[in-house]
Amino acid sequence: MTTTAPAGRNRWIGLIGISLAVALIIVDSTIVNVAVPSIVRDLTLSSTEVQWVQESYTLVFAATLLVWGALADRYGRRRILLTGTALFLLASVLCAVSPTGALLIGARVVQGIGGAMMLPTTLSLINATFTGRERGIAFAVWGSTIGGMAAVGPLLGGWLTTAFSWRWAFGINLPIGLAIIALVVLFVPESRGEHTTGVDWVGALLTTVGFGLLAFGLIEGRQYGWWTSLRPLSIGSWSWSAPLSPIPVAFAVCAIALVVFVVRAQRRTRAGRPSLIDPGLFSISGFRNGNVAALIVSLGEFGILLSLPIWLQNVLGYSALQTGLVLLGLAVGSFAASGLSVGLPARIGAVGVVRIGIAAEIVGIGLVVSPTTGWPALVAFLFVYGFGVGLATAQLTGVVLADVPVRRSGEGSGISSTARQVGSALGIAVLGTVLFVSAGNALGDRLTDQGLPTAAADQLVNVVVESAGGAIGQLAAAPDTAAVADAAKTAFSDGTSFAAYVAAGFLVVGLLATLALPNRRPDPVGRAADPAAVS
Template structure:
């Protein structure tokens, strides 16, 4: 096989590895209603099923990025694929919410090995315009699979069981391992790096305490502890909620993480984060933009499947077909990104993509309602998907444009961490907005309807804790028709608030993109400058 064709075929299998991560995330979103009904998990557990994966993912990306640089990027990626596939077996056989959360934890470990290594392998394999095309393929795969996943998950969940939605990872994992072994060459940093174990532990505490506080705040109380609060069977003894303590741990861990990293660097040892990379403006500003954009991008994917199934009465397969519009938009963006490569500044493409995301998600937010005409969601999702496809790949290229190849694992790990931290915060913040708004609106509606406070509290608790699944039960009883209508309206308001909040974060991300450079690599700028000098001199 020719070396050039082997590189591009290797890109296919690297992209499939990224698909494994993205498909699994989006499949879970569609399968959650079925999981809720079978395992009887609460809305907090719903968030943890989605969040523990992202949390572990974000916490370990930096560590595995550094390990990949030292021990081999292909090797770490293959190990990650194997762990991911094995934990998918555990998830498919989970009999309780706790076991499913444990399986998702293990999947997060595998995913954290896969994502940064795919980026660093691309960064070390391709150069110049080819790198831009390779990143476009990589990014469009993420955007496309974010929507193909719900379709696949909807079909598996409807035709078989939500358990098959995890089982699909097994054959995909086998294909990836075989394909990568045959087509992708090993890559590692020439200098052997020391491993910053303390930094890794501090990063886990940092991200874990932050996301714990954001998710559990509405359950435990943001400042004052809920009456009779118990954690794992242990009664909380203080009037102050544990959430402020969790955020305090976050702040302390952040300070210690920065201090420890700088101290190691001063002593000539390798910190978990290569702080020197942050002196590169395109890398530093790009990561800020990536974090904010990733936070906003989860506005629809988190709440929309729940709303479509529990309010409009869609089944999982119908939800998958509707979200296919997102995939279509992303695949169109794939071709557009390839055509734009080398002709339009990558930063301009990034801004156009974020703007399209804002338009699509705001459009969907204004459509959402208890009696919404779902057909109007199709163009909104297509525009949103087009924006995701444009922004994701080009932003990655902008972030890594000036990162030295020998630091590509570190750079990929940091930018992947920024995205995953943004995603984790997005799930936590937007999930809190969804369920808090739903509870508040429903409580107010039932109070206006004259329902006694104890009965109203039970209804609100049932709807929120079931993530909306209880609405069908109220709808089945004619005597509870008014309650069901109020619940549908409240859940729609919560979904709309979540989507519009996401749009707001994307607006901030668009503003952050103006701090980026031209998006061209410095070596390309130098070549163009020399070419212009030759033209002027002739």
């Protein structure tokens, strides 16, 4: 392993650069959501192009995380982080000046590659730079940044889009990215793992195809149908119009690619040949069980950010900026947790902190959602939820990587990040389905009770659900459909509440999954106070 430890406070200044890199990734994955209506009006995008503007970044990001984590161990973690940041900035500029939807989608793909290069290297650099109690503090800052920035993104996007233009939602990345590059170059040391001969490019291709298709299927299943096609899939001049949905085909190819990858990795490792991942990492109980817990927790952890903005804007009538201000409660709670998480692991262990954090998330996500819910109650609940995210995310990440050899930290970080991304994609798919199906069913029942014919009720339900509630305002403005709008508001409130409860259920399962994790208090200079606890 090659690394040069930074002296004194320099490593903490370097942590600012690493945290800014995480912030840039998380903000960009959420900032676009509130800018989409303006992008559609400016570039006259089709519905298909709108979907790809939002999803192309996520798909490429999730598909290549594992690849870049392993390559960072080989070629240098700081080098990959800096290269990814430069690529991300270039793509952001292209997004900001894009004259067409096609160029914007292409630039978002490049952004996804840059982001995937950045995220696992931030984790592995922290793991390689800090030890003992300081590592716990650094991971606390990292985790709080993720939780906080997930809420700051919509606020920043709403303000920039409202006050200036949607193009500034991408242009803001340039000064932040330049600051990241300066801080990382000056204050973050290079580190890499021990070299092995060759690169497993076939393994890289298999994981990219496998995780890319998995993310695609999870995200787009509701749109295209889980089994029977609901609409044709078009990519450029190519189109899928068969009765069978492309989603089960994507899942089948994904399963084949990942099974071949695992079998191939085991054979290459036994033969002493280079492989993208070492299956032996999963013999480490904390790493194996921690990734399982992280995946399950991710199913529900950010699910509230899927349904709340829709409910706040389309039911309560908040603007994009007002929605961002309400969600700021989550960010404040997340950042507040970082102070408490500094000394708490030494008293109750890192896993103990994770459990407290998940419990706080469960309490916070139990929102009492109704068309008359006031913003003070929402902010209070979101603060509690964000506080839990700030505690749980950082400490769970530390638990996962605690016993991973530093020379394999890029690989371990890539696996950990991939597990979270798969969990998040699955959570979005499940909670999105719960939200829209339950809201549609509730609205249909209410309209039927009002005496509307079934055909007319179904048509109105389709209009409201397909617009994600965006049609409620138009229905409320017309006297003849005001009663329909009231029913739709109540139905979407019920759906949002139901989705929140399902997300809380995932978090309960994740809390139970942490019972399989070894709970050790950090040693001031070492990795754990009780190495024998590793099983």
